[in-house]
Amino acid sequence: MDELLLRSLTPGVLGILVRRGADFAAAEDAVQDALVEAVRTWPSDPPRDPKGWMVTVAWRRFLDATRTDTARRRREALLDEEPAPGPAPAVDDTLQLYFLCAHPSLTQASAVALTLRAVGGLTTRQIARAYLVPEATMAQRISRAKRTVSDVRLDRPGDVATVLRVLYLVFNEGYSGDVDLAAEAIRLTRRLAAAVDHPEAAGLLALMLLHHARRAARTAPDGSLVPLAEQDRGSWDTASIAEGVRILQAALARDRLGELQAQAAIAALHADAPTAEETDWVQIVEWYDELVRLTDSPIVRLNRAVAVGEADGPRAGLAALADLDDSLPRHGAVAAYLHERDGDPATAARLYAEAALKAPNLAERDHLTRRAAGLNARGGG
Structure with missing residues (x-):
């Protein structure tokens, strides 16, 4: 069974059902039923036209559900004629589904979950395991998201920037459970970049x-974080x-x-350096200057302070840091690192310990705690 093939067919089949008149929520349920049926029957009886098979089965499941749902009697006209099985239409609605799943009326968490299900073809169970939440919780989240976008038309223009933010959120979840979300985000972004003429998608x-x-x-074999310079x-x-x-x-x-x-471009400069010492920090600072111009983001300015500290010395980095709000995430960790580079281990150890208390995850907390303990041990503290 080619799971990747099934998942790649999902958005196209879903789009065809919606164009035929099914609302998004009902169409998505029907496609999921067709996926289950494909997993059950394809290993022993593979179809010659997988997409056509999926469209036929999903449409029949939709019609069956419609016939038994009195709340959807307004669709009875759809039941008079069932399209004959045959090759699936060549229209590809994948791009419109990206926009639909990243609809501005959805929360970020709901947009991510709906994208993984409707465009990525993942099951609710897989998504729940990836986010380490109960399947029932994820099912409710997806159900609410589907209801929210059910009446949104597929032919309306969407915001590529919103879709890109959703895909980046998926990527940053990394790996958990039985789904590699980073790899899945790359797969979906690759499809988007091929479908839309937008340099930011690339x-x-x-x-x-x-x-x-x-x-x-x-990460080390024990699961601990390895800083970029030590990788x-x-x-x-x-x-x-x-x-x-x-x-x-x-x-x-x-x-x-x-x-x-x-x-x-910043990531490419890091990747291009044979060793940490050969990193072109001057050029990295220049790219951070471009990012500040584009976004004026405090987080970008925080990362720029680290780059300035590497390019021009830790005191220059601390000077760049002085203008930023110390409540910013990871501000304390950056200050600790720059003080350590500046030969002030006592201050660095204290700041590392304080930053560990505010760390967003266990791995980062343990890393900062070890840095503080190491400095204290070397200083006799």
Whole structure:
């Protein structure tokens, strides 16, 4: 059973049902039923036209549900004629489904869940396991999201930037449960970049590939975090790096710079350095300056302070940090690192310990705690 094939067919089949007159929620349920039937029957009886088979089965499931649902009698006209089985229409509604699932009326969590189900073809159980929540909780979230967008027409223009934000949220979930969300986000972004003429879509794909290339080196065998400067660069995925750089260069050549392209350019400079000491920090600062111009984001300014500290020395980095609100996430960790670089281990240890208390996850908390303990041990504290 080719699970990837099934998942790739999902958005096209869903779009066909919606165009035939099914509302989104009912169509999506019917497609999920067809997926279950495919898993059951295809291994022993594979169809010659997988998409046509999926459309036929999903449409019949939709009609069966409609016939038994008195609340949907307004669709009775659809029951008079059932399209004959045959090749599926060539229209591809995948792009419109991206926009629908990233609808501004949805919360970020709901948009992500609906994208994974409707465009990614994942089951509710898989999505729930990936987010480490009960299946019933995820089912309710997806059901509410489907009701929210049920009456939204597929032919309305959507916001590519919103879709990109949703896909980046999926990517940043990384890996949990039995679904590799980072890999799934790359797959979906690759499809989006091929379907839409937008340099930021290419920028996001390049950024994902460049970050994902370092995945194997980010954690030690015991699960602890490994800082970028200490990672084994020999374990980085050079093929992903090369592809990411190639995609980024093509996007930058269009001279329509956006935030995601600038982030990818910074990631490419890190990937290009044979060693941490050979990193081109001066050029990285220049790209952060571009990001500040594009976004004026405090988080970007925080990351820029680290780059300034590497390019011009830790005191220059601390000066850049002084203008920022110390309540920013990871502000304390950045200050600790710069003080450590500046030869002030006592202050650094205190700041690392304080930052550990505010860490967003266990791995980061343990990493910061170890940094504080190491400095205290070396200083006799």
